[in-house]
Amino acid sequence: MHEVGRRVLFHLPPVLGIDLSITNEVLLLWAAAAVTFAVLFAAAPRGGGAVPRGAFRNMVEGLIEYLDREVVKSGLGHEAAGWAWFVMTLFFFILFGNLLGMLPAPSVIKSATASISVTSALAFLVLSATVCVSVGRHGPGGFFMKFIPAGLPKWVAALATPIEVLSWLARPLSLAIRLFANMAAGHALILVFVLLASQARWFESAFPLSSAVLMSGFELFVCFIQAFIFALLAGIYIREAAEARG
Amino acid sequence: MDGMHFDAGLFVWTLITxxxxxxxxxxxxxxxxxxLMQEREDSIRSALDGAAKARDEAEKMRAESEERIAAAREDVRKIIEDGERIAANMRKEAARAAAGDAARLVEEARADIEKETRRGLDELKGVVANLSLRVSRQILRDELSPERHAELADQFIERLKKTHGN
Known part of the structure; x- marks a missing residue:
């Protein structure tokens, strides 16, 4: 039993020097996207009135309502409410990407988000969204002016500006690393316990097995929390980009 | 750990996906x-607003009904009081009219009695005069003995009784 490694499944020619071959990790990504779309599409109304039918639709609607209240309204706020779909898509994509790693096939499937490439792409999207919002609201000048703190002497402002830029760049970086580290570490820990249990004799395997089970339960919670934190912070960053200037 | 290595292809595929x-x-x-959730929220809000409005209208109608009932009760009370007053007046009028009729009847009866009495006395006077005339004529024609005189007197009284008794 070993961790899922990168395997090229279908070779594609490089584009601008980037290898776009289809790998098992790309498939995991697509699987997460497909599950996300399937679940939400199944919960979408197709006639039949406004009353939700069944526990599944109630659960999905409850989750969306929760996100609407906790992430969209309190995170994005009124000014950036138009980005609600973006933030919700982030949440559900990350959630199902995280949950893929909970399937009991660690040698075949891992979390789509347990890769720095995926989480950094998602963080890059958030960064791009904040740039779009900031430039859209305040213009390019306003966007660059936010890195120069107001009311400081020039030499202090000159020192502070690189710090502001670094601070701004650190946000998506922290988003990417936080999500990747949580998912990779949690699943790695479970994998270690499972490996221990598989190597030990039957009476010695009780501790690692029970630890793996406990960690799995905790990981389910972490999957949800990490998706929520990512979406909430993305919403807050976008709102700040819409509001703040300088 | 493969996840820690940056894969530009996976990065791009993530953006595309x-x-x-x-x-x-x-x-x-x-x-x-x-x-759908917004429509449902609007529908529920609209239904709640409608229910509140209906409750207000019902409350208003109830208040109006109570006012009308109170007014109707007042009208009924007035009608009953008027009726009682009219009935009392009618009773008084009837009693007064009945008393007047009775007095008039008594007066008429008394007048009739007096008239009849007067007429009887007049008749009696005629009869007495007539009898006196006849007694005088009898006395003149017959020689009256004391017995005969008593007999005549008795006859006269008997006739007088008969005449007056009729």
């Missing part, structure tokens, strides 16, 4: 769900 997923979800899932 997310873009497609975002478009699909916004078009086919999130927007319809959110719209």
């Amino acid at each position: 997310f873009g497609i997923l975002f478009g699909l979800l916004a078009r086919f899932a999130l927007r319809p769900i959110r719209r």
Whole structure:
């Protein structure tokens, strides 16, 4: 039993020097996207009135309502409410990407988000969204002016500006690393316990097995929390980009 | 750990996949769900507003009904009082009229009695005069003995009784 490694499944020619071959990790990504779309599409109304039918639709609607209240309204706020779909898509994509790693096939499937490439792409999207919002609201000048703190002497402002830029760049970086580290570490820990249990004799395997089970339960919670934190912070960053200037 | 190595291809595929997923979800899932939830919220709010309005109207109608009932009760009370007053007046009028009729009847009866008495006395006077005339004529024709005189007197009294008794 070993961790899922990168395997090229279908070779594609490089584009601008980037290898776009289809790998098992790309498939995991697509699987997460497909599950996300399937679940939400199944919960979408197709006639039949406004009353939700069944526990599944109630659960999905409850989750969306929760996100609407906790992430969209309190995170994005009124000014950036138009980005609600973006933030919700982030949440559900990350959630199902995280949950893929909970399937009991660690040698075949891992979390789509347990890769720095995926989480950094998602963080890059958030960064791009904040740039779009900031430039859209305040213009390019306003966007660059936010890195120069107001009311400081020039030499202090000159020192502070690189710090502001670094601070701004650190946000998506922290988003990417936080999500990747949580998912990779949690699943790695479970994998270690499972490996221990598989190597030990039957009476010695009780501790690692029970630890793996406990960690799995905790990981389910972490999957949800990490998706929520990512979406909430993305919403807050976008709102700040819409509001703040300088 | 492969996840720690940056894979530019996976980075690009993530951007593409997310873009497609975002478009699909916004078009086919999130927007319809959110719209339905908004419609439901509006519907519930509208129903609650309607219920509140209906309750207010019902309360208003109840107040109006109570006012009308109170007014109707007042009218009925007035009608009953008027009726009682009219009935009392009618009773007084009837009693007064009855008393007047009785007095008039008594007066008429008394007048009739007096008239009849007077007429009887007049008749009696005629009879007495007539009898006196006849007694005088008898006395003149017959020689009256004391017995005969007593007999005549008795006859006269008997006739007088008969005449007066009739």
